[in-house]
Amino acid sequence: MGEKEKKIIKTIKIDVDKCNGCRACEVICSAFHASPKYSSNNPARSRIRIIREPLRDVYVPVYAGEYTVAECAGRDKYTIDGKEYDECAFCRASCPSRDEFKEPDSGLPLKCDMCEGEDEPLCVKWCLADALTIEEREEEVDEQVEQEDLEIGLGSLVDKYGLDKLMDTVARMSEKD
Amino acid sequence: MRYAETGFNLEVDLTRGNIEKVATDPKDTELYLGGLGTNAKMFWDRVGPEVEAFSPENLLIFGAGLLCGTPATGCNRTILTTISPQTKLMAFSMMGGFWAPELKYAGYDKVVLRGKSEKLVYLYINNDTVELRDAAHLKGKGSIETAELLRTELKQPKAQVAAIGMAGENRVFYASVEQGRSSASRGGMGAVMGDKGLKAIVVRGTKDINIAEPVEYMGLCNEVLEYIKYREDHPIPGVMPILAGLGSPQEMKVHDEKWHTENFMWGNSRTRRKDFWTEDIQKEWTETLESTRTRLISCFNCPMKCGATISMPGLPTYMMKCFTKLTYTMGAFSDLNFGLRIAQKATEYGLDGFSTPQVMAFALELLENGILKDKDFPEMPEDNEGKFYYLLDKIVKREGIGDILADGTYWAAQKIGNGAEEYAHNNIKKTEQLPLKLSMLNPIYFLMYSTGEKMNITQIEGQFPQAPFPKKEHREKFCEDWIQVPDEKFKQYFIDWEIRGDNSIPYYPTVEMTCDIVDWMERMHYIDDALGQCAGLSSFPLKPPYHIHNYPKFISAGAGIEMDEEKLTKAATRYRTLVRAINVRRGMRRKDEKPPEDHWKKRFPELEEQLLDGYYKMKGWNNDGIPTKESLQNLDLGYVGEDFIKRGILTDSEDTASKEASAQEEKK
Numbered sequence: 001m002g003e004k005e006k007k008i009i010k011t012i013k014i015d016v017d018k019c020n021g022c023r024a025c026e027v028i029c030s031a032f033h034a035s036p037k038y039s040s041n042n043p044a045r046s047r048i049r050i051i052r053e054p055l056r057d058v059y060v061p062v063y064a065g066e067y068t069v070a071e072c073a074g075r076d077k078y079t080i081d082g083k084e085y086d087e088c089a090f091c092r093a094s095c096p097s098r099d100e101f102k103e104p105d106s107g108l109p110l111k112c113d114m115c116e117g118e119d120e121p122l123c124v125k126w127c128l129a130d131a132l133t134i135e136e137r138e139e140e141v142d143e144q145v146e147q148e149d150l151e152i153g154l155g156s157l158v159d160k161y162g163l164d165k166l167m168d169t170v171a172r173m174s175e176k177d
Numbered sequence: 178m179r180y181a182e183t184g185f186n187l188e189v190d191l192t193r194g195n196i197e198k199v200a201t202d203p204k205d206t207e208l209y210l211g212g213l214g215t216n217a218k219m220f221w222d223r224v225g226p227e228v229e230a231f232s233p234e235n236l237l238i239f240g241a242g243l244l245c246g247t248p249a250t251g252c253n254r255t256i257l258t259t260i261s262p263q264t265k266l267m268a269f270s271m272m273g274g275f276w277a278p279e280l281k282y283a284g285y286d287k288v289v290l291r292g293k294s295e296k297l298v299y300l301y302i303n304n305d306t307v308e309l310r311d312a313a314h315l316k317g318k319g320s321i322e323t324a325e326l327l328r329t330e331l332k333q334p335k336a337q338v339a340a341i342g343m344a345g346e347n348r349v350f351y352a353s354v355e356q357g358r359s360s361a362s363r364g365g366m367g368a369v370m371g372d373k374g375l376k377a378i379v380v381r382g383t384k385d386i387n388i389a390e391p392v393e394y395m396g397l398c399n400e401v402l403e404y405i406k407y408r409e410d411h412p413i414p415g416v417m418p419i420l421a422g423l424g425s426p427q428e429m430k431v432h433d434e435k436w437h438t439e440n441f442m443w444g445n446s447r448t449r450r451k452d453f454w455t456e457d458i459q460k461e462w463t464e465t466l467e468s469t470r471t472r473l474i475s476c477f478n479c480p481m482k483c484g485a486t487i488s489m490p491g492l493p494t495y496m497m498k499c500f501t502k503l504t505y506t507m508g509a510f511s512d513l514n515f516g517l518r519i520a521q522k523a524t525e526y527g528l529d530g531f532s533t534p535q536v537m538a539f540a541l542e543l544l545e546n547g548i549l550k551d552k553d554f555p556e557m558p559e560d561n562e563g564k565f566y567y568l569l570d571k572i573v574k575r576e577g578i579g580d581i582l583a584d585g586t587y588w589a590a591q592k593i594g595n596g597a598e599e600y601a602h603n604n605i606k607k608t609e610q611l612p613l614k615l616s617m618l619n620p621i622y623f624l625m626y627s628t629g630e631k632m633n634i635t636q637i638e639g640q641f642p643q644a645p646f647p648k649k650e651h652r653e654k655f656c657e658d659w660i661q662v663p664d665e666k667f668k669q670y671f672i673d674w675e676i677r678g679d680n681s682i683p684y685y686p687t688v689e690m691t692c693d694i695v696d697w698m699e700r701m702h703y704i705d706d707a708l709g710q711c712a713g714l715s716s717f718p719l720k721p722p723y724h725i726h727n728y729p730k731f732i733s734a735g736a737g738i739e740m741d742e743e744k745l746t747k748a749a750t751r752y753r754t755l756v757r758a759i760n761v762r763r764g765m766r767r768k769d770e771k772p773p774e775d776h777w778k779k780r781f782p783e784l785e786e787q788l789l790d791g792y793y794k795m796k797g798w799n800n801d802g803i804p805t806k807e808s809l810q811n812l813d814l815g816y817v818g819e820d821f822i823k824r825g826i827l828t829d830s831e832d833t834a835s836k837e838a839s840a841q842e843e844k845k
Contacts, residue, residue: 020472020473020474020475020480020482021474021475022475022476022477022478022479022480023275023477023478024250024478024479024480027248027478028248031248031388031391031395034385034391036391037391037392038248038388038391038392038394038395039387039388039391040385040386040387040388041246041247041248041385041386041388042282042383042384042385042386043282044282044382044383044384045385053334054357054358054472054474054486054494054496055321055325055486055493055494055495055496056494057471057472057486057494059472086334104383104384126402127480128402128405128406128409128480129475129480129482
């Protein structure tokens with residue numbers, strides 16, 4: 001119990017004061033995630049979007065996060081420094097309440113994967129204004145909590161199906177892999 | 178599959194309210210690339226010389242460049258093309274911003290407008306939904322205001338809107354089409370849009386743009402980004418700061434305006450104020466800009482920050498770029514605070530920032546000199562700045578004297594008569610130019626001003642330094658990493674160029690060298706205007722990231738059209754010649770190709786003739802500036818030659834007959 005594990009945490013730092021609203025991040029994101037890679041581009045497929053309202057000086061890059069099947073019970077709306085932002089503006093979820101972070105044709109959810117396989121997320125590389133920068137740090141994370149969660153979950157399955165059946169199933173699943 | 182382009186245009190007949198999606202011919206892309214090139218082809222095919230600016234048959238084309246919407250940095254320009262009410266020639270004007278890529282994502286390369294709508298309408302494009310809609314509620318609204326209203330009422334915050342203000346609705350000859358921080362200002366695009374009864378085009382698109390060779394293309398894009406970074410860190414030494422870096426002149430960023438305010442002319446392009454820029458003024462103007470400029474901003478997919486959001490106290494926020502910062506200030510002999518305030522109004526009205534202040538200063542000069550009378554300006558305020566606001570409103574509403582001034586200085590002077598023509602002194606081909614008056618004729622600039630069909634020197638010049646560096650070692654140093662030259666000879670031209678002595682202006686660069694230099698600069702602008710690339714990263718600044726050596730690769734990898742330097746040069750020459758041919762068919766000749774009389778104090782008539790002769794010869798045009806049958810044939814423009822012969826512009830035997838004919842005309 002209480003074992004520590006090392007994990008790399010990647011943080012994209014977003015400095016909205018430096019954003020010039022050019023949307024190069026949207027362009028390169030959609031190009032990178034095209035199949036084959038770079039074969040097309042379309043900002044509507046991007047996993048980053050710029051909330052951009054020049055007349056109100058609103059410039060906020062937001063990244064696509066987790067897909068959610070249901071919308072929140074309520075919504076939020078921020079006013080910061082006198083600037084009012086749209087409902088749920090900063091939320092990263094691909095959610096039934098809005099069109100953000102969904103493939104425009106299929107409606108399938110989009111999620112930022114930090115451009116797996118590249119040295120750095122390409123939105124960061126293409127942001128010459130330095131509104132987007134990346135920081136990596138190593139953190140020790142406590143595995144204990146996860147272990148507890150796992151045991152609680154398995155416990156309930158054992159209660160329901162019995163330990164033997166559960167072990168059989170696990171064995172069968174691992175063979176398949 | 179089509180690459181880089183969508184392969185479809187929208188044809189909109191405003192008279193009948195008919196909209197069609199039309200597939201384009203890939204062969205045209207190969208020959209004329211896109212943007213200006215294919216716009217010009219349409220004008221040749223469809224708009225005869227009898228069509229006037231306000232004829233229903235006149236086209237107004239919004240053409241996205243060939244590479245717009247691809248990841249190529251800074252490739253975001255819409256090329257508007259129409260018959261200009263001011264020049265009566267085919268005019269083209271470019272706007273950056275976000276509109277062209279959005280049009281491509283909606284699935285179209287161009288919007289081609291013809292006819293006239295009885296009622297004011299706007300065009301709504303949302304992918305496959307394309308509709309003309311009533312715009313009665315937008316009548317008289319400002320251009321930026323209109324864009325905001327439409328985005329809100331359509332619930333399309335991501336839509337891009339190109340709109341006219343009241344100036345366009347009232348067909349002011351120098352009305353612009355405004356789009357956020359960008360505008361197509363020259364040539365009266367807004368006037369023709371207003372004449373057609375079209376208030377705005379709203380576009381939203383969520384489709385893909387395909388790339389022919391994805392990995393190669395991305396490699397090229399990354400090289401460009403790297404070079405931009407390099408140039409940011411390595412400004413060019415020995416030139417004034419606004420020419421040292423990339424982008425449009427960084428007017429929104431810089432505070433030091435000594436050079437502009439002391440070298441450019443004030444008022445109606447007359448007065449030079451040599452000791453204007455004092456510490457006090459620097460302090461005051463810096464304070465004005467710092468306190469009202471909210472942010473430096475960019476166009477689509479470009480790291481340059483050539484524009485700014487400006488919030489003047491008590492006025493709606495607007496966006497500005499480049500030299501409009503100073504044109505109103507200098508036209509009115511006022512200060513930056515006034516200039517930025519009146520520009521807000523002018524932007525909402527949708528007016529060209531170069532022509533408008535000159536027209537107003539021209540009117541007041543006519544009043545001072547008794548050619549116009551007090552009664553022509555009823556209830557005009559006493560104070561100088563008040564007069565400019567007064568005139569702005571009169572022009573935009575075409576009220577009283579404003580109705581005459583709304584046609585620009587050339588046509589206004591014709592109407593006013595009584596010697597007013599002398600005061601419309603800063604025009605080329607009937608269009609107001611930058612307020613610049615210099616001493617010694619510069620052969621390079623003479624040719625660019627004379628033969629340019631873009632009406633704005635900033636959209637013709639670039640690439641070759643404006644003046645020699647004082648020391649040879651500096652010139653040699655400059656050439657060391659000058660990779661953009663199409664030929665090594667340009668380096669020698671520059672190294673040998675001296676400020677004084679035998680190798681100085683006006684006789685050096687020689688006629689032949691001057692023609693080469695102008696041809697290079699012009700070629701780069703024409704390529705940009707077909708691809709949709711902003712001149713600020715290409716043809717305008719020294720040592721730009723895009724040039725003749727990497728452009729063919731961009732076209733090959735992006736659009737899948739086999740391309741090399743020779744083929745690209747030929748294509749650019751082809752549609753440059755076609756632009757010329759369209760205007761020749763409309764009557765433009767050698768006699769029209771001249772800078773303002775007073776642009777330089779020291780003129781050299783004989784040399785000027787030699788320069789024009791040399792340029793025409795190099796272009797394969799006859800002595801009257803008409804492309805010859807043979808050169809047309811070599812450019813696959815045989816159909817133009819046939820038309821010229823049919824119309825008697827050229828004769829079957831040789832190309833000299835028309836020269837004689839025009840000489841006859843001159844004598845009359």
